[in-house]
Amino acid sequence: AVVAHKEENPLYYEYFRSFFAGNFGACKARIHMLEKCINPDADLQQMLMKMLASEDEKLMLDMRRLVVEMGDYYLNELLCRRLFELDSDNLEYMDMLGLAVDYQGRYKEAEVFHHQCLAARK
Structure with a gap:
């Protein structure tokens, strides 16, 4: 089975x-x-807006892991953008955002994030 x-x-x-x-x-x-x-009583858009307004990074990282594994790259980008807003000095978040836009075929935009990560790591 x-x-x-x-x-x-x-x-x-x-x-x-x-x-x-x-x-x-x-x-x-x-x-x-x-x-x-x-949750069958939850409004999906309302739940997403609440999560994106949250400052709970662990919750967003867990949700990001879930949506990536399910192949939802748009929601992945939204979550990565919010994480990056919360901590713009976090290079891991910047790299995740670069990958999120890369997965959607927006390579030039992704390249900017990846170059910023590389420059910050030097």
Whole structure:
């Protein structure tokens, strides 16, 4: 059953691979993030706006990890932009933002972020 699911839904299989490997701590964190996303009474846009207004970097990093693994590069960019707004000196956030725009094919914009990261690391 697991192999069949892997072939039918490779993104979701990869997301829960740690569960299949017995890493229940990582799985628990992912399920916690999914539970935040699937509240049937929640308005998705309102929830996203609330998250983007938050200063909870761990929450945004966890959500970013989830949306990247699910292949939603637009939401990834929004979360990366917010993280970078919160801490513009954080080179990891700048690099993540560069990758986020790169994943969407905006290579010139991504190049600017990557060059800024390299210059700051010198």
